[in-house]
Amino acid sequence: GAVVSQHPSWVICKSGTSVKIECRSLDFQATTMFWYRQFPKQSLMLMATSNEGSKATYEQGVEKDKFLINHASLTLSTLTVTSAHPEDSSFYICSASSSDTSYEQYFGPGTRLTVT
Amino acid sequence: GENVEQHPSTLSVQEGDSAVIKCTYSDSASNYFPWYKQELGKRPQLIIDIRSNVGEKKDQRIAVTLNKTAKHFSLHITETQPEDSAVYFCAASIVLGQAGTALIFGKGTTLSVSS
Numbered sequence: 001g002a003v004v005s006q007h008p009s010w011v012i013c014k015s016g017t018s019v020k021i022e023c024r025s026l027d028f029q030a031t032t033m034f035w036y037r038q039f040p041k042q043s044l045m046l047m048a049t050s051n052e053g054s055k056a057t058y059e060q061g062v063e064k065d066k067f068l069i070n071h072a073s074l075t076l077s078t079l080t081v082t083s084a085h086p087e088d089s090s091f092y093i094c095s096a097s098s099s100d101t102s103y104e105q106y107f108g109p110g111t112r113l114t115v116t
Numbered sequence: 117g118e119n120v121e122q123h124p125s126t127l128s129v130q131e132g133d134s135a136v137i138k139c140t141y142s143d144s145a146s147n148y149f150p151w152y153k154q155e156l157g158k159r160p161q162l163i164i165d166i167r168s169n170v171g172e173k174k175d176q177r178i179a180v181t182l183n184k185t186a187k188h189f190s191l192h193i194t195e196t197q198p199e200d201s202a203v204y205f206c207a208a209s210i211v212l213g214q215a216g217t218a219l220i221f222g223k224g225t226t227l228s229v230s231s
Contacts (some may be wrong), residue, residue: 032216043205043223044160049212055210093159104150106220107159
């Protein structure tokens with residue numbers, strides 16, 4: 001149980017374009033989803049927290065207009081990187097939790113984004 | 117806000133030895149402390165966690181201890197095996213108000229177990 005999927009697993013896009021990443025909880029209802037960014041050999045940096053049906057809460061320093069987060073249902077959250085630049089290249093990982101999982105976070109497999 | 121410090125950043129041990137990774141946190145309101153193992157290019161996997169009403173928890177070769185007064189918690193791996201080699205992250209919970217709770221991660225420890 002507590003499986004989280006992420007799509008796509010990797011994506012290459014040109015500078016200036018937008019990329020959407022999906023995060024799905026497959027076997028539980030995720031009241032809260034989290035988006036992290038991880039640079040090579042570094043830790044997970046929390047970007048934002050989203051609750052179903054409400055606006056995401058962004059961490060300090062994260063541009064909400066650049067990283068659009070939508071949590072439209074209890075099983076799906078999306079992260080859209082708008083007007084991507086090479087410095088946005090990173091590993092993006094989502095996680096999901098709910099009262100059913102005792103607030104433990106279960107991570108998706110991650111999305112490797114490369115902006116050329 | 118919450119700050120989680122993790123030490124050491126790298127740890128090399130011989131197979132069969134024990135490994136200890138330590139973390140400190142700053143927010144006294146934190147009450148949930150998970151440990152994750154991440155292999156290269158893969159998702160973090162929860163290996164053990166502890167809540168603030170418990171001082172120690174053990175699961176086979178892995179144990180975690182928590183000292184709430186001192187605001188530190190540690191991961192202990194006994195009888196290490198080469199497959200324990202990975203990056204380990206500690207984390208501490210923070211309250212986001214109506215948004216619920218989130219985790220703040222330490223910088224990670226790269227554990228290498230040589231046979």
